[in-house]
Amino acid sequence: MAKKVAFLQGNEAAAQGALYAGCNFFAGYPITPSTEVAEVMSAELPKVGGKFIQMEDEIGAMAAIIGGALAGSKTLTSTSGPGLSLKQELIGYACIAEIPCVIYNVMRGGPSTGMPTGPSQSDVMCAKWGTHGDHPAICLVPASVQETYEEVIRAFNLSEKYRTPVMVMPDEIVAHMRERIVFPEPGEVAVIERTVPTVQPEQYKPYDTSFGDVPPLAAFGSGYKFHVTGLNKMQDGFPTTKAAIVQAEEERQVRKVDGNVDDIVKYEEYLLDDAEIVVVAFGSTSRSARFAVNEARKQGIKAGLFRLITFWPFPEKQLLALSKKVKAFITPEMNLGMATGVVKGVVEGNAPVHGIFRVDGEPINPGQILDKMKEVK
Amino acid sequence: MAGRYELRFSGAGGQGLILAGVIMAESASIYDGKQAVQSQSYGPEARGGASKSEVIISDGPIDYPKATVVDALLALTQEACDKYSSDLKEGGVLLVDSDLVKTLPKGNYKTVSFPIINTAKNEVGREIVANIVALGAMVALTGVVSKESAEKAVLARVPEAFIELNKKAFQMGYEKALSAQG
């Protein structure tokens, strides 16, 4: 049987991906340019017995998805820059309390209200450093409608597997453009379910590391009584200020992601075998980059593309290895150098890194990247 | 068609241009077996203001999703025509509403003009289908998708009660464009 196809917007595909992953709870607040996700979820979730709630503000939406997740649901919220800023405290809460949930953030111009309908890629640092304190960060940056669908599924899987919030961050172009999408059959793409405890309720501890770095999480209302707090906590979930425990727990929380980089990091290499000039790009900018690489090849320039699909954790190992055999990196991005700075740090001076930055609400076009290639070759 | 073919539907917010672009792209990618990307840019206004919807059609993968050199431009308002015609390629198709666009951009274009909105209002019977009249015209003038696919795509998008109305709008746009082209 032929697979189901549709012509969808990135945001619509994100909602469909969430449904495929088993999302059964959505809380949100209207914001351009991500509102379509909420609109689709409000129509589709109740059809499958799921819950949709429009909250009074962005903070409330983040709180509600943490509460919903703790009651056993797979939860999603969608937002954009200003909303992401508002959600940050509670993203930190989800990190320390280790509550799985997915935050879908469409990157628009900023800071502040910025350019609500203009694209940007300037929230990637906010994804890692937006909430205070040390914490794990996973941020996925799809570049097409199909990939947005797939990465939202992966976000739910990573979130459940590592018991931590995961962000999916398309730029406004990817979120709003429409492309053909081929839906997988049920069961075709793996869907990871939460590991729940098998011990007796009296024995249960919500942060019991005898089960490894990712302890099982019981749902409220499933027979287990336990305590959850945003304070630094012990294995039984109760607050502590004991130095050794706080240190060990914070390190474990970060290690869940940093210790599993190879499982989480995803990237695409395009024409890198003999490449001398490598473009490192993500989101819609990576599409301009691929166009430019193809043009450059026609003109005899040995160009290639390293496309980030996971932004956090950053593919440090891969880029460091690459830096030892290429002449130069070009890093086009719709911000003033966020990925460029990370790449510079990672490649340790092995090759120069040339940024192309745009924050005027217009995409970086292939011609700009091609010009830079000619300049640095 | 080997390379990219770029279309831009422009006018005022509320004229249904995004939908026209979406249907054009669906004709290509769902019914014609090609690849297509549709994107848009818009201001804060839900109605009014200059608005554009872009469609890239290709036989192969489409990397850059925005227009680079526009092959065909529809402009339903003077403002949109002024704002969005600068990257129309030499010899490209320019379709305008003859009642609303009086000043044409300088350049060597295959310009076609007829009263698109008036056709929808007075000949089809509903102004709201002006976007489908325009779509029919763009299909006729560009030949980038087949007429059959475009009709299928139109009918898949409209509620059952409005199928005849939209069929008529599409057909009338298609024919008027061909006769206006002369």
Added chain:
Amino acid sequence: MAFDYEKYIRPGKLPHIWCPGCGHGIVMKGLIRAIDTVGLKKENTAIVSGIGCASRLPGYMDCCTLHTAHGRAAAFATGVKMAKPEMDVILVGGDGDGTAIGGNHFIHACRRNIDMTYIILNNKIYGMTGGQFSPATPTGAKASTTPYGNPDAAFDIAKLAIGAGATFVARGTAFHANQIDKLIAEAIQHKGFSVVEILDDCPTTYGRRNKFKSVIEMMNHLKEIAVPVKAAEKMSPEQLQGKVLTGVLYKEERPEYTDEYAKVIERAKGAK
């Protein structure tokens, strides 16, 4: 036989952090008696709080307990209740947590009429941070951030709840300990969003700055200002000057949110 509070207290979690003379423990005992009266199952009861002295209460209770971020209890709890409407959800928090930083979530939970009970322990001050004025601090009162007297006006929290759409609103005091469990029990049994404001004392950060010589004096003050709603009906405006009404202040039946959402699910399934 004496009431067995320990049945509902987590083993090893006492003593609590509250100061000597603080009324929060009285309210917790009232809550425990109410839970027992209504017959809630501990493993099916979520107790949710924000940040502050009162917000430490859930940690002592042997239920599903969620100590959230400052002001956010109502929003977290809304998520829990939406995901599992069959759970009984009780919120506990202070006046600053609930009506300043959490004011938006509070009024919208009232409006939604989602079936939860919010117990607000109003001691008119931010106690945990050392006694800054809150939205419930009376005009003229002294706090660590109003050294010349509070220029700000106070919320009437019960009126705020009624205005925002809560369908059960009651008020008690920490002095009237035997009334607390009855008000909370009735609130829990009410279908919809119920608010129980308990006027409480903070001898440590409020009393000593505002010329209360002792805890007893603060408690006596609560006793003196409280007027049951029935008694108030027979009193003149002059007699009611400076008094506070206690008891069930407001009650109405209105469709409850999770019930209404269940209908949304039915409509959506029908539309498929």
